[in-house]
Amino acid sequence: MIPQYTENLETAALTIQQHIVDEQRRFPGATGEFSFLLSGLTLATKKIQDQVRRAGINNILGEFGAVNVQGESQQILDVYSNRVMIQSLSSRKSVGVIASEEEDEARFLNDSPEAKYAVIFDPLDGSSNIDVNVSVGTTFSIVRRPAGATDDDPNQWVLQKGAKQIGAGYVVYGSSTVMVYTVGNGVHGFTLDPGIGAFVLTHENIRMPRQGKSYSVNEAYFDNFPQHYQDYINHLRSGESGNYRSRYIGSMVADFHRTLLRGGIFIYPPTASHASGKLRLLYEANPIAMIAEQAGGFATDGHSRILEVDPKEVHQRTPLVVGSQHEMELFEEFAGRRAKASSV
Ligand code: P6P
Secondary structure, three states: OOOOOOOOHHHHHOEHHHHHHHHHOOOOOOOOHHHHHHHHHHHHHHHHHHHHHOOOOOOOOOEEEEEOOOOOEEEHHHHHHHHHHHHHHHOOOOEEEEEEOOOOOOEEOOOOOOOOEEEEEEEEEOHHHHHHOOOEEEEEEEEEOOOOOOOOOOHHHHOOOHHHEEEEEEEEEOOOEEEEEEOOOOOEEEEEEOOOOEEEEEEOOOOOOOOOOEEEOOHHHHHHOOHHHHHHHHHHHHOOOOOOEEOOOOOHHHHHHHHHHHOOEEEEOOOOOOOOOOEEHHHHHHHHHHHHHHOOOEEEOOOOEHHHOOOOOOOOEEOEEEEOHHHHHHHHHHHHHHHHHHHO
């Protein structure tokens, strides 16, 4: 019996622009500027995916020949993606401030009176994987200009707890290009339809399964993990909580997207080379944490809820433990055992 291909015309035709307009209605007094902001992000990521998909053809692979503020060698696509994000957001007068993994500091983008949002993003996370055709991603976080913010310090706009985000999301450039976003009303996924050049609704109201079947961590650093991380991972390996398998792509957005859809846990612990974790709080952990919680999961830095961490600087790093309720509750138990052990 050949399964009949049945296109669900209703959802396939619902574009992200239409969805955003519907969601916009949740913001009292919003005048369409938030929708226009989000459309800037969808436009930018369509341009980025166009280059990512042709990276080996259009001679855009490899190193740019500069080092970013993180001390990491910038890939040509990092620089391109950053420019595209800034260019798209520059035409959104509601965006007053941007911060980017590829920019040394947060900066003002528009000084228009309508400027009320800051957008914080990693234009191309995992870009070193592109040369070997592994999925990469873009992450973004949107916050409102806080009351009392002055017009001379962009950090006042961006250094806010993740709980203050009014929107967050990512695009994973994988076997297909999928944008996942939330504005606090559930999590929704859209797949780019190359035929019409639009993101169309394919994953409405995503819910993270209560328990998954995989854990995701770079086991090469296992011996450097804090003890309770090692004990937790050994427990998952033991089969006592189920037959877990290990899945690790080395591209946070891809590893998290699998965790969001299938459940399980993604962990980037403190390591010898990154004692505070490798991932950045503002534009990697925070958007991922908002998505996870909106989908019924949870995210911590190993001790505290990610969305309650008070940022001190734009490129601040953090450990990240994010996943399904079951795996996260189990991790808390192991963290608690460590806390008890260290207090004796
Ligand atoms: P490691 C990619 O470089 C990245 O920032 C994340 O996307 C990914 O989760 C992590 O680093 C991988 O780091 O140390 O496992 O190679």
